[in-house]
Amino acid sequence: MDGSGGLGRGRLICLSNRIPTGAEPSGGLVVALADVLERSGGIWIGAAPETTDQPEDDLTEIEGGAFRRLAFRLTAAEQEGYYAGFSNSVLWPVFHDRADLMEFRREDHETYRAVNRRIARIVAKVLRREDRIWIHDYHLLPLAAELRRLGVENPIGFFLHTPFPTALALQSMPQGNEICGWLMAHDLVGLQAQRDCVHARGALTRLAGAEELEEGLYALDGRRMRLAAFPIGIDTADFTRLAGQAFDRLPPGIVKPPRQLMIGVDRLDYSKGLPNRFRAFRHFLDLQEDWHRRVSLLQIAPPTREGVKAYDDIREELEGLAGKVNGAFADITWTPIRYIHRPVPRETLAGLYRASHIALVTPLMDGMNLVAKEFVAAQDPEDPGVLILSRFAGAAEQMPEALIVNPHDEGEIAAQILTALTMPRSERRRRHAALMEGLGAQDVHWWSDAFLTALTGASAARVGR
Ligand code: ADP
Numbered sequence: 066m067d068g069s070g071g072l073g074r075g076r077l078i079c080l081s082n083r084i085p086t087g088a089e090p091s092g093g094l095v096v097a098l099a100d101v102l103e104r105s106g107g108i109w110i111g112a113a114p115e116t117t118d119q120p121e122d123d124l125t126e127i128e129g130g131a132f133r134r135l136a137f138r139l140t141a142a143e144q145e146g147y148y149a150g151f152s153n154s155v156l157w158p159v160f161h162d163r164a165d166l167m168e169f170r171r172e173d174h175e176t177y178r179a180v181n182r183r184i185a186r187i188v189a190k191v192l193r194r195e196d197r198i199w200i201h202d203y204h205l206l207p208l209a210a211e212l213r214r215l216g217v218e219n220p221i222g223f224f225l226h227t228p229f230p231t232a233l234a235l236q237s238m239p240q241g242n243e244i245c246g247w248l249m250a251h252d253l254v255g256l257q258a259q260r261d262c263v264h265a266r267g268a269l270t271r272l273a274g275a276e277e278l279e280e281g282l283y284a285l286d287g288r289r290m291r292l293a294a295f296p297i298g299i300d301t302a303d304f305t306r307l308a309g310q311a312f313d314r315l316p317p318g319i320v321k322p323p324r325q326l327m328i329g330v331d332r333l334d335y336s337k338g339l340p341n342r343f344r345a346f347r348h349f350l351d352l353q354e355d356w357h358r359r360v361s362l363l364q365i366a367p368p369t370r371e372g373v374k375a376y377d378d379i380r381e382e383l384e385g386l387a388g389k390v391n392g393a394f395a396d397i398t399w400t401p402i403r404y405i406h407r408p409v410p411r412e413t414l415a416g417l418y419r420a421s422h423i424a425l426v427t428p429l430m431d432g433m434n435l436v437a438k439e440f441v442a443a444q445d446p447e448d449p450g451v452l453i454l455s456r457f458a459g460a461a462e463q464m465p466e467a468l469i470v471n472p473h474d475e476g477e478i479a480a481q482i483l484t485a486l487t488m489p490r491s492e493r494r495r496r497h498a499a500l501m502e503g504l505g506a507q508d509v510h511w512w513s514d515a516f517l518t519a520l521t522g523a524s525a526a527r528v529g530r
Contacts, residue, residue: 075195084111146176
C-alpha cells in the first residue's frame with residue numbers, strides 16, 4: 066500500500082444512495098473518503114433527501130464542506146419503488162437471508178432499473194476521462210452496467226456494505242442472477258468478509274457461468290472483474306478519543322456500582338436479532354436469580370424505514386417483549402430492560418459504550434457491524450468491557466477475541482452473559498488489547514486506501530497499463 070489513498074491522476078467520483086448533507090454527524094464512510102475527495106478535487110453524488118414533482122436530470126450543488134457534493138432528486142414514486150420497494154423490500158431481506166420477508170413487485174424492479182439508468186445518464190455528463198468511480202451499496206447495483214452501456218470505460222469500483230447472499234438465497238428472488246451480470250461491469254467489487262466472497266464465487270460461477278481465472282478474478286462475456294474482501298473499519302483513534310471525553314460528561318447515575326450495564330445499539334431492523342437478544346436476557350434472568358437487580362440492559366434502537374411492514378412488525382414485537390420481561394422481573398429500584406426508541410447523539414453513544422460492562426451485538430445476519438468495533442474502541446484499556454458478538458456479523462471474522470455466540474441459541478447467549486459478568490480483569494484486558502490491535506491496523510483509513518489502491522491495479526490490468 067502506498068499510503069496515498071490510492072490517489073490516481075483523476076478525480077474520485079463517489080456515489081451512494083444518500084448524499085452526506087452535513088446536517089447529520091459524519092459517518093465513518095464520509096470521514097474515510099473526505100481526504101481523497103478533497104485532494105483529488107473529487108465529487109460525492111447522491112440523492113437529495115427531498116423529492117421532486119418532475120423527474121429532472123440536473124444536479125444541484127450542495128454548498129459548504131471540504132469537497133464537492135452534487136445531488137439529484139427523485140420523484141416520490143421513484144423513491145417508493147426504488148428505495149422502499151426494490152432496495153429495501155427485496156434486496157435487503159434477500160441479502161440478509163430473509164427471503165420470507167421479501168415483497169417483490171414487478172413495477173418496483175422496473176423503477177429500480179430506471180432510476181439507476183437515470184443516475185448513469187446524470188453521472189456520465191460530469192465524468193472526465195481520468196476520473197475513477199466508486200459506487201456504494203445495494204441501491205446502485207446496476208449503475209456500472211448502465212454506465213458501461215453509455216460507453217463509460219473509466220475505472221469503476223463497487224463496495225457492498227451488506228452481506229452477499231448464497232446462490233440459493235439469490236434464486237429466491239425473481240431474476241436473481243442478473244445481479245451477477247451487474248457485478249461484472251465493475252473493475253473491482255469489494256465485500257465485507259471472506260464468507261461473502263465464498264457466496265459470491267458460488268453465484269458467479271454456478272448461476273452466471275463466470276470463469277474464475279485465478280482467485281478472485283472472474284471472466285464473463287469478455288469482461289474481467291476482481292472481487293475481494295475489504296472489511297470496513299471505524300476511525301478508531303478518533304472514536305477512542307471521543308469516548309474518553311464523552312464519558313466524563315455523562316449525566317450522573319447512568320451506572321451505579323455495583324450494578325452492571327449491558328448495552329445494545331442497533332437500527333431497529335429484523336436483521337439485528339433484537340427479539341432473540343431480549344429472550345436470551347430473560348433466559349439469563351430465569352436462571353440467575355443472584356444477578357437480579359445487579360445487571361440491566363440498555364437497548365438503543367432508533368426506527369428506520371418506517372412504513373415498510375416488516376419494520377412495523379419488529380417494532381411491535383420488541384415493545385411487547387420488553388414489557389413482558391420488565392413485567393416479570395422489575396421492582397421499584399430496578400428495570401431490567403431500558404428500551405430507547407430514538408437516535409442518540411454520537412458523542413453520548415460513545416460515552417455510554419465506555420460506561421457499559423458488556424455489549425450485546427447479536428445480529429442474525431450483518432454485513433460488518435460497526436457497533437461492535439465502536440464499543441471496543443470506546444473502552445478504558447485498564448478496565449475494559451466485554452463484547453458478546455454474533456458469529457453472523459462480518460466483524461466476527463476479525464474479532465475472534467470477542468465472546469462469539471450463535472444468536473439463535475438463547476442458552477448460549479445467557480451463558481456468555483454470565484461469563485462476561487464474571488470475567489477477571491486480566492482476561493478482559495488481554496482480549497481488549499488483541500481486539501484493539503486489529504482495530505488500529507484495519508481502521509477506516511486503511512479500508513479506503515486498500516480499496517482504492519486495488520481499484521487502480523484492477524483497472525490498469527484491464528486497459529493494459
Ligand atoms: P447498520 O449499518 O446496519 O445500521 P452498523 O452497526 O454497521 O449497522 O452501523 C450503525 C451505525 O449507526 C454505527 O456507527 C452506530 O453508532 C450508529 N447508530 C446506531 N444506532 C444509533 C442510535 N440510536 N443513535 C445514534 N447512532 C446510532
